[in-house]
Amino acid sequence: MRNFAWMAVVAFALTITGCKYEEGPFMSFVSKENRVAQIWEVEYATDAKGEDVTSTFSSWILDFQEDGTASISLEIIGFPVDLTGTWALEDSKEEFRIQTDEINGVTLFGGRYDILRLTRTEFWLIDDNNPEAVIHLKIK
Structure with missing residues (x-):
């Protein structure tokens, strides 16, 4: 009976801490904020037409x-x-928002992205307004 109770606790814990993101991870002991707080480089990117634009980044x-x-x-x-x-x-930590400071009244880069995958070494985003535009970041 004790084993059943222990398995029930583990199963419950996995369901409340399980994967939020489409591509994972299933579970992590590192907070989402700490996983984002890294130095990243672009591994792969596509534009609004789904064409590879990795070299641009x-x-x-x-x-x-x-x-x-x-x-x-x-x-x-x-x-x-x-x-x-x-x-x-934002949005229960399922969205990532970035906004650069204005230069002469113009914001050069910013947007909202749905998070597809967030690990300590991978951060995959999809444009909130255009599902063809994706960006895969990797740890630098």
Whole structure:
């Protein structure tokens, strides 16, 4: 009887801590915020038409800090650009929002993304407004 009770507790714990994201992981002992708070690079990306645009992001380095600040380093026409901003997990931590600070009244990068996969080494996002546009980040 004790074994049955123990298995019931484990099964219940797995159902409440199980996978939130379509591509996993099934379970993690690391908080979602800590999994995001890493330095990332783009492994794979597609545009609104589903075409591979990974090479467009080859210079991008995304640094997400635990306090919700973000910095993005990239090159535009060969010139280095450093952006700062904020990130957050929203909608029961199933969505990722990023917003860069304005430069001369213009926000250069920002958006909402559904999270497909979030591990310590992989962070897969899909554009909230366009399911063909996906981005797979990997740990730097």
